[in-house]
Amino acid sequence: MIREMTKSDFEAFWPCFETVIQAQETYAFDPKMSFEEAYELWCIMPMKTFVFEENQQILGSYYIKPNAMGPGNHVCNCGYMVTEAARGKGIAKRLCEHSQDQAMTLGFEAMQFNAVVSSNEVAVQLWQKLGFKIIGTIPRAYRHGKLGHVDSYIMYKALRA
């Protein structure tokens, strides 16, 4: 089930979130970020935040927000996270499909990811399968925890209501 995230959901999700940012392999978030900072970033600043819940467990989450302000606010941005134990089960795919529906409901015309770490092949391939295109490569934009500086991709998909 996908539904909106509450603060207590985020509390349950925080160990996963912390593991993800500390690994420094996928997100350009401060690896030492506090719970409150993370909650602000993931749940307060975005327009909406959802969870994927199964058997009363939070297995994944995503946020949706405008990628720019004013004359750029018809393009949205999303971020997705799935707990380690729940990977490979198609949850990211379901979250991304849900986010595209949400985006259209909210009136967005396109979706943009600003920094998909190029070494995160599972994500890059999934987004491509879901219709996103790499529209730009930022050289050495991400300091990967294991690989050092790697490129980031900008990915984009036009949406139709």
Add this chain to the structure above:
Amino acid sequence: MIREMTKSDFEAFWPCFETVIQAQETYAFDPKMSFEEAYELWCIMPMKTFVFEENQQILGSYYIKPNAMGPGNHVCNCGYMVTEAARGKGIAKRLCEHSQDQAMTLGFEAMQFNAVVSSNEVAVQLWQKLGFKIIGTIPRAYRHGKLGHVDSYIMYKALRA
């Protein structure tokens, strides 16, 4: 002279800033933004903000900030604005050169512009002349006040200390 911007500088610069955002031709900022919101965005959220001053008049300004957090915080982002009356005098060029020096002083390895409106040919050509490359095109990412939906460019330059 280029020096750090104070709040009273921003007060003096605000009519220019307001004209620029209301035109909706260059910045993805809310055209109805208040003075305080604009001050927050231009002077508080960035790392540093500078003005170009001549004969006690503020003719232009720029900010510098990390373009991403954590493992992405070695790439910076800047925004530049020049008052209408002072355009065509090389002020944007001097601000951009100053910002590249600042970026290196602050330890940044590269500079990225996330949304250069493609119809803003003067800016695109100036950034190219200063060594920035178009590394991506976001289709129809900007609702131009006169032209409707136009593409935005992502521009990038690696910096050497």
